[in-house]
Amino acid sequence: xxxxxxxxxxxxxxxxxxxxxxxxxxxxxxxxxxxxxxxxxxxxxxxxxxxxxxxxxxxxxxxxxxxxxxxxxxxxxxxxxx
Numbered sequence: 767x768x769x770x771x772x773x774x775x776x777x778x779x780x781x782x783x784x785x786x787x788x789x790x791x792x793x794x795x796x797x798x799x800x801x802x803x804x805x806x807x808x809x810x811x812x813x814x815x816x817x818x819x820x821x822x823x824x825x826x827x828x829x830x831x832x833x834x835x836x837x838x839x840x841x842x843x844x845x846x847x848x
Contacts, residue, residue, distance in 0.1 A: 820846045 779787070787800060797803045824846055828839070 817846065817848075 787803060791797055791799065791803055794803075797806055824842055827834075
């Protein structure tokens with residue numbers, strides 16, 4: 767069972783930061799409000815952290831020298847880098 771609850775949060779920013787946020791929203795075709803911007807930024811951070819963990823894992827595997835060919839390593843590198 768999937769439960770998608772929307773939580774209401776409050777953050778406090780100075781006027782300059784609010785202006786910057788509104789400028790980001792105004793300049794984006796995909797983001798139309800502050801909530802969408804925050805959601806978008808969180809998704810991007812999750813993706814960045816996931817890629818970082820994958821790269822670290824690939825680095826550790828490389829250090830193990832488990833006998834992968836250059837072709838196999840290139841395939842993994844392409845998958846990780848997107």
